[in-house]
Amino acid sequence: MFACVRGRRSSREKILDAAAELVSEIGSGRLTLDAVAERAGLSKGGLLYNFPSKEALLQAMIQRLVDEVSLEKEALRRQLPPKRNLEARLCTSALLKMCGGGKMKEIATGMLAASSENPRLLEPVRSVVRETLEKLRSTSDDVDASIVAWLAVEGLRSMEMHDISPFSDQDRERIVGAINRLLDNGIAEQAPKDNKP
Structure with a gap:
C-alpha cells in the first residue's frame, strides 16, 4: 500500500489508498465510487470533489x-555509482524492484484490466514508455544493449503480472544477472559474414 511519509494523508491520498485496496480485493470492474468513499471514510461528495x-x-x-x-x-x-548504461540500469532495477508481487502487482493487474475497457487510461504509461525509449537512445553507452535489457525486464514483468512466468526464483536471478552482464559488456558488433567460399 502507498503511504504518505509526512504528516496526515490528504483526502486525495486516502481515496487513492482506498481505491487501491478495493482494486486488489475485488478488481477494477467492480470498483464503485460509493465503495471507495466508504472505505476512505469520506462522503461521496468529498470523493467527487477530488475525482x-x-x-x-x-x-x-x-x-x-x-x-x-x-x-x-x-x-x-x-545509490548507484556511475556505470555504463546508467539510465538502463536505473530503469531495469526500478522495474524489477517494483514488480516483485504483493499489492503493487494486484493493483497493476487491476489497472491493466480497467485499461482493456478504456485504453485512454494508459496514456500516462504510453508517455513514460516514449520518454524512457528516448532517454535510453540519448544517454546509453550501448543503445542496443540498453533497449534489449529494458525489453527483457518488461517481458519478465508482464509474465509475472499475468501469473504465467515459468521461471523459478533461481531462474529469475540468472536472468537478472544476464541483463546486468549485457549492460556491463554491451552487444558485440557482429561483422557481416561473407558468403564467398
Whole structure:
C-alpha cells in the first residue's frame, strides 16, 4: 500500500489508498465510487470533489503507479555509482524492484484490466514508455544493449503480472544477472559474414 511519509494523508491520498485496496480485493470492474468513499471514510461528495468520475480516479491510480516507479528510479540514482548504461540500469532495477508481487502487482493487474475497457487510461504509461525509449537512445553507452535489457525486464514483468512466468526464483536471478552482464559488456558488433567460399 502507498503511504504518505509526512504528516496526515490528504483526502486525495486516502481515496487513492482506498481505491487501491478495493482494486486488489475485488478488481477494477467492480470498483464503485460509493465503495471507495466508504472505505476512505469520506462522503461521496468529498470523493467527487477530488475525482469527478470513476475514470478520473482510475487515471489517478495509474499515474500514481507511474510516479512510484519514477520515485524508485530516482532513489536508486542516489545509490548507484556511475556505470555504463546508467539510465538502463536505473530503469531495469526500478522495474524489477517494483514488480516483485504483493499489492503493487494486484493493483497493476487491476489497472491493466480497467485499461482493456478504456485504453485512454494508459496514456500516462504510453508517455513514460516514449520518454524512457528516448532517454535510453540519448544517454546509453550501448543503445542496443540498453533497449534489449529494458525489453527483457518488461517481458519478465508482464509474465509475472499475468501469473504465467515459468521461471523459478533461481531462474529469475540468472536472468537478472544476464541483463546486468549485457549492460556491463554491451552487444558485440557482429561483422557481416561473407558468403564467398
